[in-house]
Amino acid sequence: MRFLAYLNLLAIILIAGGLARHYEGTKFAEPVNRSASHEASPDAGAPETGSVDMASVGLRASAAAPTQEPPEENLADINPADKNPVEEKPAATGEPLPHGVPLVNPRLAAKTPSEIPAETPAETGTPEKEAEPPLVLTVLTEGDYPPFNYRNDKGELTGFDVDLAHALCDRLKAQCSFETKPWEALLPALKSGDGDVVIASMLIPSAPRAAPPHEEGIVFTGAYYSTPxxxxxxxxxxxxxxxxxxxxxxxxxxxxxxxxxxxxxxxxxxxxxxxxxxxxxxxxxxxxxxxxxxxxxxxxxxxxxxxxxxxxxxxxxxxxxSWFGQGAGIALRSKDEALRKRMDTALASLVADGTYRRISSRYFSQSIY
Structure with a gap:
């Protein structure tokens, strides 16, 4: 009996080896008869009744013949729960992803940091501040009161009032032009808009000193020189x-x-x-x-x-x-209050940094502030 058992075992080994050589190279997805002891019928066009298609076991996504391309799936029809939970790694920077959308921002593609345009005010939300227009002033003076305002031998307008006016314009970064008029016409010209300021040694209205009447619509800066x-x-x-x-x-x-x-x-x-x-x-x-x-x-x-x-x-x-008045001031229209304040501030800075003293020394033996 033991001999027969060894004989049966040897027969099984031989049959298994023969079958392995017979089916060597056969694709896994091809139809194969369940019974390993029978050879497949050479003229069979389809699997026999009771045979199992191995491609249908665990491979439902490839129901068609292996030689055909799988049909393109509609992403919109896929249930999110059926998707592969393993996240696909993105393509390298600059390379398109599988669905064709580039990973990098196309607005910045192929640009170095120096080539990236700066954000505009509209993008940042901060409105661009418009540059203020330059201050343009017409200065009125008499031109016949040396050494304060007069014409030199060359016909050039000069004097303490004129030099100080130039310094004030520079400090205010203003574009100034000068016009001369008779003394009695200075304030009317200012009021009518023919000029913006009068710098002509005009005394600030005060009872004890000879000064133009305090007309309506006219104001003065603080004194730019005193008259003691x-x-x-x-x-x-x-x-x-x-x-x-x-x-x-x-x-x-x-x-x-x-x-x-x-x-x-x-x-x-x-x-x-x-x-x-x-x-x-x-x-x-x-x-x-x-x-x-x-x-x-x-x-x-x-x-x-x-x-x-x-x-x-x-x-x-x-x-x-009460005797000698408040000094000489710059006359302006009363509506130009902002300009009057700027004039006072500019004058104070000229006094503080020594500019006023240097101008005074051109005409007087000491400062007249």
């Missing part, structure tokens, strides 16, 4: 430390001026020598006919810088505004 009274004396002479020391002294003064009234009111002990003009007073002091001269400080500074080499200023400024 001052004494002058010969360089070899002295000056008393108090008003009492002037008692009995001869003082030249222009008759009928605010300076004559101030001298009489504040120094009753002096001997006032009335003269017709300031020039007459200057000559009287230079020749020693009087001990002192009292007059407008700025006019005296101009005289001392040119012809008054004999003399000097003495004592303090007498700048009581």
């Amino acid at each position: 009274g001052h004494f002058a004396v010969q360089k070899s002479g002295g000056f008393p430390a108090s008003a009492a020391g002037l008692a009995g002294k001869r003082v030249a003064v222009q008759a009928g001026s605010v300076h004559a009234a101030f001298l009489t009111h504040h120094f009753p002990g002096v001997e006032a020598v009335d003269v017709t003009t300031l020039k007459d007073a200057e000559q009287a002091l230079a020749k020693g006919k009087v001990d002192y001269l009292f007059g407008d400080r700025n006019a005296l500074l101009r005289w001392l810088r040119t012809d008054g080499t004999c003399c000097r200023l003495a004592g303090p400024d007498y700048d009581d505004p």
Whole structure:
């Protein structure tokens, strides 16, 4: 019996080896008879009854013959639950994905960082600030009041007022042009729009000083120079430390001026020598006919810088505004309040950085601010 068992085992091995050689190279998907002990019928065109199509076992996605291309699936008909849970790796940067859509932004494709356009204000949401137009001003002046505004030997407009106006325009980054008009026509021209500012040593309206009437629609900046009274004396002479020391002294003064009234009111002990003009007073002091001269400080500074080499200023400024006013200001239309503030700010900066003092030194022996 044991011999028969060994014989049957040997027969099974031989039959299995024969079948393996017979079906060597056969495709897995081709129809194969379930019974391994029978050869397939050579003329069979289809599997026999009871045979199983191996392609149908676990391979339902390939129901057609293996030699045909699988039908293209409609992505919209696929149930998301049936999709492969393993996420497909994206193609390399710049290469299209399987569905044909490039991975990179086509707006930035093939551009280096330096080639990428900057965002426009519309993209960032920040509106572009429009550049402010340049300030354009027409400056009105008289042109006949040296050393403040006048024409030199070449016919060029010059003077302290003119030089200061140029400095103000530069500080304001304004484009300025100049027009000269008679004194009495300056304010009417400003009001009618023929000019934007008047810079012509025009005194800020004040009761005690000769000044244009405070017309409606006209405003002034702060003073760009002051107009105090001052004494002058010969360089070899002295000056008393108090008003009492002037008692009995001869003082030249222009008759009928605010300076004559101030001298009489504040120094009753002096001997006032009335003269017709300031020039007459200057000559009287230079020749020693009087001990002192009292007059407008700025006019005296101009005289001392040119012809008054004999003399000097003495004592303090007498700048009581109830007598000598608030000084000279720049006139503007009242509606130009913003421009007036800008003018005041620019003037303060010229004083602070020394520009004002340098301009003063061209015409006077010291600053007249």
